[in-house]
Amino acid sequence: MSELEPQALTPAPAPLAGAGVHAPGKKRRHYSLLNRRDKVLLAVMVGIPLFIFVVLIWAMTLVSVVLSFTDWQGNGPIHFVGLDEYTYLFTKYPDFWPALSHNLLWLVFFVCIATPMGILLAVLLDRQIRGSRIYQTIFFMPVVLSLAVVGFIWELQYSPIAGNGFIDSALVATGLINARSAPDWLGDPSINIWAVLVAASWRHIGYIMVLYLAGLKSVDPSLREAAAMDGASERQTFIHVVFPVMAPINVVIVVVTVIESLRAFDIVYIINHGKNGLQLLSTLITNNSISEASLIGRGSAIAVVLLTISLVPIVLYLTRVMRSEDQ
């Protein structure tokens, strides 16, 4: 200890001989300075949370996979039935393909419309314009609301005339449509998923805007100045200079967008528990295995489908973290 003290406290370059002696030990200094009690403490700090996390999250994921090969109904012995539940899902279960296609539609809608909208707002608001903060506050506000509240707020808009919904009442009152042909935004299975997507985007756009603004703020301003000096227009600067240096944040945006569209649950659950045009993989899982029936095997098989899709963005994200960790 006493030997290390002067070495560490002297910022001035040490004599060559001293540097030669201490340099190799420098990397391991953390270890050498940890006594037994410290090591035990560190192990506990990491070990206990890690154990709980692995049991509650990853072990449960594995159990989901195992249960998907059974036809267990919650009590009695567990029989393994191979891929029976999957075959049933893919060939006979009427809600499976609608649910999967709604999840994909959700994803495409977010990727093509909501996320670009958020990015556009971020780019517009990143410039020095008056009231930028006020705009940001308004666009972000839906993000702090619970999705359950979002569902209720939009029900007030979308309800049919009989339920005093605002949109239909306004359309009829202004004479744009007559009361009999007023659409039932949430009840009509051919349009309700679109109505829900608008409500979900309302919340998603502000989220993406804030994430992207954070990224834009971290771009070195001299890059932009240089581009402007070279005569690049604002649009050219964004496409050719800013967007490429934002690669790490773009990955985050993609991951957030995909994960959010796979997690979608609350709004449709509030509206009709995910039925009649609003089926999603997430609601099929809970409806089959928890809230309405106890078909553990079937719910787990749907969960495995959802897991498989989710692994794509998760792996993408992890490789990014790995890469930046290496640098």
Next chain:
Amino acid sequence: MTSTAMVGERTTHDRARRRLRRAGLHLFLIALALLFAWPMLDAVYMSLRPYGEIVINPNGPFSLPGTLNLNNYTAVWNSQNLPGFYWNTAVITIPAVLLTLWISSMLAFAIAKYSWRFNLVVLMIFTAGNLLPPQVIIVPLYRLYLLLPVPPPLSGNGLMYDQFIGLILIHTTFQTGFCTFVLSNYMKTLSKELVEAAQIDGAGVFTIYSRVILPLCRPAMAAMATLLFTWIYNDFFWAMMLFGTGNKRPITAALNNLSGTYFTDPTQIAAISVMAGVPTILLYMFLQRYFIRGLTLGSTKG
């Protein structure tokens, strides 16, 4: 002389064009902001109107008010156990936020400030787990909660299911993933010399964590606390699935109990939605920069 005149002309022309574009931009942003604010403003407006007035009006909710009052709020407050629901939310959210901050700050400290063999692997286990859709694990978790015995002071029915402790546990576990990731990134930006100097002074691991690192992490911890509070407050899924008893649910999930009873009266639905939304909106209004900082820390490194 002529050239400067031309340049001057061009700049005034340019300036006029730029001003026009600015005006167009503001017009677009104002329209969009109104569109964004509308569903919230309308919910507040609805909540202040008597139901009878809307029903009688041929234009329904698309009409100017005759009277505005707080009757819907008092009606909902008196007929529903709202203080109870808020209390449930507090009993779940506050311990979950504190536990998450405590556990993930220790984890982040061990990961960021000491290098050991499975450093990165552990960080990955947490971050990847946090990205999983919760519906992937809900079926086995639900069964586990029905099986796990929990002694009486912590659980009223001897189980994890239908108990506050069960919800606190899953929130803490799930959020620890994200929070550890953010805090460890933040701690990596703190200077190494601080830890080394403390070590040389003979400080143990716990002292370094609590006296050196934690005080420096205050800004990041405040940002995380704001985000965690909002997310856990807003949870609907875990509370719906892991609570069988309606009156134990937090306010957001309790909304679902009420939707059946009040479906015919949108003004009371509006009042309840406003009441459920106000706490996080207020938090956001007062602590906006913490929200933004928290999200920024989560998406950019350092």
